[in-house]
Amino acid sequence: MSTSVLVHLLLERISWRKQPRVPEPDLVMESVVQASSFSQAGEDDGVLAFLYFYNALQITSLLQPGDRVLDLACGPAHQLVQVARLNPDVRFVGLDASPAMLECAQSTLARAHVSNVELMQGDMTRLMGLEDGSMDGVICTMSLHHLPDHAALCTTLREVRRVLKPQGRFYLVDFGRLKLLRTQRFFADDLRQPPQFTEDYFNSLRAAFSVEELSAAVAPLGPDVQRHVTVLAPFLMVFRSAFQRPMDPQTLQRAKAAFANLSAAHQGNFRSVASWFRASGYALPCDPD
Numbered sequence: 001m002s003t004s005v006l007v008h009l010l011l012e013r014i015s016w017r018k019q020p021r022v023p024e025p026d027l028v029m030e031s032v033v034q035a036s037s038f039s040q041a042g043e044d045d046g047v048l049a050f051l052y053f054y055n056a057l058q059i060t061s062l063l064q065p066g067d068r069v070l071d072l073a074c075g076p077a078h079q080l081v082q083v084a085r086l087n088p089d090v091r092f093v094g095l096d097a098s099p100a101m102l103e104c105a106q107s108t109l110a111r112a113h114v115s116n117v118e119l120m121q122g123d124m125t126r127l128m129g130l131e132d133g134s135m136d137g138v139i140c141t142m143s144l145h146h147l148p149d150h151a152a153l154c155t156t157l158r159e160v161r162r163v164l165k166p167q168g169r170f171y172l173v174d175f176g177r178l179k180l181l182r183t184q185r186f187f188a189d190d191l192r193q194p195p196q197f198t199e200d201y202f203n204s205l206r207a208a209f210s211v212e213e214l215s216a217a218v219a220p221l222g223p224d225v226q227r228h229v230t231v232l233a234p235f236l237m238v239f240r241s242a243f244q245r246p247m248d249p250q251t252l253q254r255a256k257a258a259f260a261n262l263s264a265a266h267q268g269n270f271r272s273v274a275s276w277f278r279a280s281g282y283a284l285p286c287d288p289d
């Protein structure tokens with residue numbers, strides 16, 4: 001970790017100020033330019049590839065063959081591809097409100113030759129067309145901060161509870177609200193991405209819910225859903241069901257092959273994020289390294 005990152009983490013830790021939440025200027029990512037800029041970041045060589053792989057491993061430990069799993073606000077489906085490849089015996093439904101994103105998602109799935117994912121257009125605050133208790137799992141990565149306010153967040157989580165089976169499992173990762181504007185700016189710029197992505201990421205950090213807001217919204221899912229946050233990465237928060245399936249040898253082999261496909265830089269980023277969460281007591285279900 002560089003000195004400047006450490007300085008910003010320290011400033012965050014000791015600051016008594018708190019930035020107010022600033023909702024995303026584009027709640028649903030309807031612009032084709034924005035959708036394709038975000039989609040590029042999720043490609044194999046894109047800046048988000050290592051994070052999708054990290055999530056995919058954590059999500060895999062929640063799933064069992066035969067499950068039906070909903071990805072809320074799936075965007076361009078890069079997360080779905082990674083998790084669907086690791087779990088070919090699970091059926092996934094990717095839902096998003098943006099036709100431009102769903103078009104990107106369609107092409108991501110076709111290029112990846114993944115066939116266990118179907119897509120649907122819909123609003124995550126009203127899961128129309130999805131029946132009560134119809135899902136074994138619901139996952140949601142980096143999307144809830146696109147909701148307009150806390151009321152919409154609570155409505156969405158109530159919908160999640162409605163569509164989940166009683167023993168259904170849940171995985172949520174989203175940005176954490178940083179306290180300082182200068183820390184938000186620093187972490188957005190630190191990724192050194194093209195301007196469109198950098199501004200989108202900055203807006204996402206500003207729109208992030210606080211850990212207290214997310215915890216309150218997730219609470220109706222019950223005590224089984226646990227919160228994982230770390231001072232080493234206050235810009236990320238994970239909430240997930242406690243259930244943990246041991247990873248079978250075939251899945252582990254697929255995970256190792258996917259890890260080997262990441263670039264050296266992404267492998268390094270993956271190790272970092274895994275070690276930050278491990279230090280806060282949240283380990284990976286396997287070591288693909």
Ligand SMILES: C[S@@+](CC[C@H](N)C(=O)[O-])C[C@H]1O[C@@H](n2cnc3c(N)ncnc32)[C@H](O)[C@@H]1O
Nearest residue numbers: 027028029073074075096097098123124141146
């Ligand atoms: C930052 S992207 C994340 C996409 C994906 N989950 C990922 O990790 O790559 C946020 C997505 O949320 C979608 N979105 C925003 N509001 C929504 C809503 N009310 N219902 C469904 N999708 C929504 C946007 O269109 C966009 O695709």
